Amino acid sequence: MLNSTFYPNFFILVGIPGLENEHNLNSTFICIFYIFILFGNIILLVVISASSGLHKPMFIFLSILASNDILLSTSIAPKMLCIFWFNSRLISFDSCLLQMFFIHFFSGVESGMLLAMAFDRYIAICQPLRYGSIMTNTLIGKFVIMLLVRAAVLVGPILILIKRLPAFKTNIIEHSYCEHMAVVKLAAVDIRINSAYGLFVAFTVVGGDLLFILLSYSMIFHTVFSLPSKDSRLTAFNTCAPHICVFLTFYVLAIFSFLSHRYGKRIPPYIHIILSDMYLLVPPMLNPLVYGMKTKQIRERVLKALNSKY
Template structure:
């Protein structure tokens, strides 16, 4: 018997024996069963090595960035405050997904309660929304710093930073919250087996024994409202930044500015390309093998959070200097 068929048969048997019959008062399953990466069940142990490494590097990099920025008064400036918020969001985003995926790979722990599944879905999509918003806000911060340096101090105040963060959090909750309400309203589900490694919105919606057009349409609306809107403003900001950079008289100044901005562009393009692919492939990617779609969906939650501390943090001269200063002070005090 093929491993994929074995997993489905095992899931059905587990659901029947462990979970019992569905109560009449509930329209949804008590539990969902996460398959992992369908088609690559035999390789789960090997794939888990890379997932574990990515997650460890994500945690180490972002925690280090938070410690360095919080311990360095000279870094308590708007750009570095945004970096610390981004690092916090990256920790939360990857933690919403990676530990459960590793439990599936290592311990075959595939069960997740209905409410826990919706909670995971809410946090993953909310933190993804906040991530997108922070990339836009950081691009705006760089635009003001480079194109309007005389107005930077009066524009990027702590009050504005606080308001922007609140707006991003409210936007995420307001847009993602209705997805959960719409799922709760489904009268029944065809199965409780999710052919994914985490509770992704459309992966759950497709299980419903009902018309899913409203859910699918609203999911697309949310995805393009957040991702396309933020990406458009990021591209506009960086086009203005590059126009200002290429007008600089010094070739060395132009090169330094380009070397700073180019990695940022690579990072946010990686995030947006993988995110848009993940959203669209559920609806229009019937010819794409499921394991390719799911691996890339997982990577969009792991790779950008792992690379952000390096690209936005350690490539910044002030961060590097403060990192070695904090490291030397800690090392000297521990002796």
């Protein structure tokens, strides 16, 4: 089978190659991450939806981010747990492509939401008098639709290009989920077009969004440091602190995962896989913790809800 080419009906997911004997430990961490993701983000959604005082652009973006985090983690965590707990490694060709679509789609939406939130902070701090007239529900709706369409349009061709591959060398994916390049590298034909398009999508989404976020924050910091009083500067910075923590976590892990997978040939394979897993699971787990602890309005409402029950 490995010495000939074929077109597979299914793939076999290895999990974390090189750490097969540690699957019980790995599954424990994945399960804990997934529980925290669901619990933390659902609390955020409930608190924001139940509090009329939080029906503002920043918190609307945060609720969309929380929903996206739940969907992103759900696209990989259940299948990973099936691999680790039940040795259920098989995944059909079409299911693999569907999982790949959801992973890259929700990752693209995640990056776009971080950009939208940076724009919201830029308007709030650099154009405070115009904030209400600019950040309207109509603009928020357009932002969300644009991000969904962008993610679908960019990710769709990835699946089409894979479906057009005529033959594969093996159907064993050295990964814990259907990652794009992990599947493409199995092909028995020239994959330069697939690889080039994957790079194009990565640089368009992650690279483009990160560039505009950094540009937004350069202007925000310029405005903050020009404020006359220390208290004003501190207040303005504190409103940005949660978002800075969130986008740094997401993009640092994304860049490390991307670079190690493509260029870190001397890095052990299990490091590649762990970085890829953490890139998709750690930010969704940390986002509600960061916003819950650093955002006064959310923290107060969560504490109030807990105190009312006890």
